[in-house]
C-alpha cells in the first residue's frame with residue numbers, strides 16, 4: 140500500500156486522521172507500506188547513498204578503524220561482513236553495516252570521507268521529523284487519548300543508519316527476521332531482493348518504489364499494541380539474474396525505538412505481554428544477532 144504522508148487538506152487534523160486510518164490498515168494486515176511525499180529531499184537521499192558507497196568501497200583496514208565496539212549495548216560503528224546474523228540459524232548475513240546515532244558514534248572516516256558525518260546527521264534530522272509525523276498519525280489511528288504519548292516515549296529517538304553493500308553471491312543478504320524496535324524506515328536502491336512474509340507464510344517481493352520510503356512495524360510496536368500491528372518477517376535475497384546477482388546492493392535503514400528506560404505495557408490495558416524494558420529487549424535481540 141502507498142500512503143502519502145504530507146498534509147494536503149485544509150483541515151490538518153482531519154487529514155492526519157485519514158492518513159492514520161490508512162497506515163493502521165496497512166500495519167495491522169501486512170505490517171509494511173510505502174510512504175511518498177515524505178518531505179525528505181531526494182538530493183539528500185542521493186548524497187546518503189553516495190557517501191555510503193564511498194565508505195564501503197574503502198580498503199578493509201580503513202573501515203575497521205571505525206569498528207563497532209565489542210560491547211553489545213554500543214551499537215555504533217562499522218560491522219564487517221560475517222559479523223551479524225539476523226537469523227542465527229543461517230550462516231552470517233552477506234552484508235557490511237555502518238550504524239550510527241548522533242552524539243554517540245565516535246569513529247568517523249574523517250580523512251577518507253570528510254562529509255560523511257555531516258550528511259548522516261542532516262539525514263538523521265529529516266528522518267526524525269517524518270518518524271514523529273508517523274507517530275502522530277498513529278496516535279490518531281490508535282485513538283490514544285494523550286496526543287503526545289508516543290512522541291514522549293521517543294524523546295531521545297535513536298535511529299541507526301544501517302548500510303549494506305554486498306558483492307558476494309552464495310548466502311542470503313539478510314536472514315529472516317522481524318525488526319526489533321517500534322518503526323523502521325527503509326530506503327533501498329533499485330537492485331531489489333527484499334521480500335516480506337504474507338499471511339500464508341509466502342515471501343513476496345517488496346519491489347523498490349523510486350522516491351518512496353518503505354515503512355514497517357517492529358517487535359516493540361507489535362507487543363505494545365497487543366498484536367494489533369504486525370512486525371512482519373522479511374529477508375533480503377540475492378537477485379536471480381546474472382547481472383544483478385553480481386551487483387552490490389545498498390540500503391539505508393533507520394530503526395526507531397522507544398527510549399531505553401521506557402517500559403512497554405500493552406496499550407489496550409490487556410496483559411497479553413508482561414511489561415518489559417526497551418533496553419533489555421533490544422540488547423537481548425542484538426546479542427543473538429551478534430553471537
Ligand SMILES: O=C(O)CCC(=O)C(=O)O
Nearest residue numbers: 301313327333375390392
Ligand atoms: O536492506 C533491506 O532491504 C532490509 C534490511 C533489514 O531488513 C534490516 O536491516 O533489518
Ligand SMILES: [Fe+2]
Nearest residue numbers: 316317318373
Ligand atoms: Fe529488517
